[in-house]
Amino acid sequence: MSLTGTTAAWGVLPSEWHAACQELQQPAFRAKQIVTGLYQDFAESWESVTTLPAGLRATLAERFPLAPPVTVQTSDAEDGVRKLLLACDDGERVETVIIPSKARVTQCVSTQIGCALGCAFCASGKHGFTRDLGAAEIVGQVMAACRVLRDTAAPRPTSPGPGAKPSLPRPGNIVVMGMGEPFANYDNVMRALRILNHQQGLNIGARHITISTCGLVPGIRRLAGEGLQFELSVSLHTPDDELRGRLMPVNRRWPLQDLLETCRDYTEKTGRLVTFEYTLIKNLNDRPEHAARLIRLLRHMPCKVNLIPLSPVDGFDGRRPDHADCLVFLDALLKAKINTTMRRSRGKDVDAACGQLRLRSLNQPTRTL
Numbered sequence: 001m002s003l004t005g006t007t008a009a010w011g012v013l014p015s016e017w018h019a020a021c022q023e024l025q026q027p028a029f030r031a032k033q034i035v036t037g038l039y040q041d042f043a044e045s046w047e048s049v050t051t052l053p054a055g056l057r058a059t060l061a062e063r064f065p066l067a068p069p070v071t072v073q074t075s076d077a078e079d080g081v082r083k084l085l086l087a088c089d090d091g092e093r094v095e096t097v098i099i100p101s102k103a104r105v106t107q108c109v110s111t112q113i114g115c116a117l118g119c120a121f122c123a124s125g126k127h128g129f130t131r132d133l134g135a136a137e138i139v140g141q142v143m144a145a146c147r148v149l150r151d152t153a154a155p156r157p158t159s160p161g162p163g164a165k166p167s168l169p170r171p172g173n174i175v176v177m178g179m180g181e182p183f184a185n186y187d188n189v190m191r192a193l194r195i196l197n198h199q200q201g202l203n204i205g206a207r208h209i210t211i212s213t214c215g216l217v218p219g220i221r222r223l224a225g226e227g228l229q230f231e232l233s234v235s236l237h238t239p240d241d242e243l244r245g246r247l248m249p250v251n252r253r254w255p256l257q258d259l260l261e262t263c264r265d266y267t268e269k270t271g272r273l274v275t276f277e278y279t280l281i282k283n284l285n286d287r288p289e290h291a292a293r294l295i296r297l298l299r300h301m302p303c304k305v306n307l308i309p310l311s312p313v314d315g316f317d318g319r320r321p322d323h324a325d326c327l328v329f330l331d332a333l334l335k336a337k338i339n340t341t342m343r344r345s346r347g348k349d350v351d352a353a354c355g356q357l358r359l360r361s362l363n364q365p366t367r368t369l
C-alpha cells in the first residue's frame with residue numbers, strides 16, 4: 001500500500017492502519033478504532049465513525065475515501081438467489097450474487113469489469129475487457145452483501161443487552177467466480193481476499209474462500225508460493241486440447257499438459273486439492289466418450305471435479321444438457337473413483353451465470369432502484 005496519494009479505505013489491510021496512523025501522526029489506538037468502525041460497526045462514511053475526532057475523520061475522508069458502491073439493480077430469483085448490480089465511482093457496473101442455503105450464505109464476487117480471456121460460453125467477456133477492479137471494489141461487493149443480509153435478517157428474538165453490539169451478518173463462503181479472471185488481476189484480488197479473511201477484517205475463513213481460474217498457469221504457481229489456505233478451482237471444461245482451444249483461447253497459451261502439471265505441483269507444494277470445474281454443454285462435451293477421456297486425464301491426479309450444467313448465454317449457441325445425461329456423466333466419474341459433485345444451478349431466472357446481468361444491462365437500459 002502506498003501511503004501517499006489516496007487509497008480507498010476498504011483496500012487497506014487491517015494491519016496497515018497502524019502505519020497509516022503513524023504517518024498521520026495519530027496514536028496507535030486510532031488504528032483499532034478505525035478497523036472496528038470499518039468492519040464491526042460497518043461504517044459507510046468516516047463521518048459516522050464518531051469514536052474518532054472530527055479533524056481526523058476529515059483527513060481520512062480525503063486520504064482514504066470511503067464510498068460504498070451504489071446498488072443500481074437487484075434481481076431476486078424464486079430460489080432466494082439475489083443478484084446485485086453495483087455502480088463504481090466511474091459509472092462502470094459490477095455484479096455480485098448472493099446465494100443463500102440452509103447452512104450458510106455464499107457470495108460470488110467479480111474481479112474485473114469484462115474479461116479479456118474470451119471463453120466462448122461465458123457472458124463476462126462478450127463485450128471485451130474494460131478494467132481491473134481495485135481491492136476496495138472487490139471488498140465493497142462483500143460489504144454491499146453484508147448490508148443486504150443485515151437489512152433482510154429476521155429480527156432477533158431478544159434484543160442484545162446494553163453495550164452488546166449485534167455482529168454484522170456476513171457471507172460464510174466467498175467464491176471468486178463472478179466477472180473477470182482473478183489471476184489476471186492478481187495483486188488486487190489477493191489483497192481483497194486477505195482483507196476478507198483477516199480476523200479484524202471480515203473474518204471469513206480461508207477455506208471458505210474459493211478462487212476460480214480459467215487456467216492462468218503463472219497465477220497458479222504464484223498462489224502455490226503464498227502459504228495461504230484458499231481453495232483453488234480450475235475451469236477445465238473439456239478433456240482434450242483441440243476442443244479446449246476452441247472454447248477457451250487460454251488453452252493455446254497454456255495447454256492441458258502444462259495446466260495439469262502445474263496443478264499437480266500446486267497440490268504437492270500446498271497439500272491442497274484442486275477442484276476442476278467442468279461445464280457440461282449438450283452434445284459438445286457431455287457424451288460418455290468425453291467422460292472416458294476426462295477419466296483418463298485425471299485418473300492419477302489427486303483432485304476433485306465439479307460438474308456445472310451450462311447456463312445458456314446470449315451469443316453462444318451451446319445448450320444445457322439433459323439432466324439424465326449429466327447424471328450418466330457424473331456416474332462415470334464416480335465409478336472411476338474421481339471425487340465428483342454436480343452443482344445445482346441456482347438463480348436461473350436472474351441471469352446468475354457470471355457476466356449475464358451486466359451483459360443484459362449493457363444491451364438494455366437499466367432500471368434504477
Ligand code: SAH
Binds near residue numbers: 182213
Ligand atoms: N475466470 C474465472 C472465474 C469466473 S467464471 C474462471 O474462468 O474460472 C466461474 C465459473 O463459471 C468458471 O468455471 C466458468 O467457466 C463458468 N461459467 C462461465 N460461463 C458459464 C455458463 N454460461 N454456464 C455455466 N458455467 C459458466
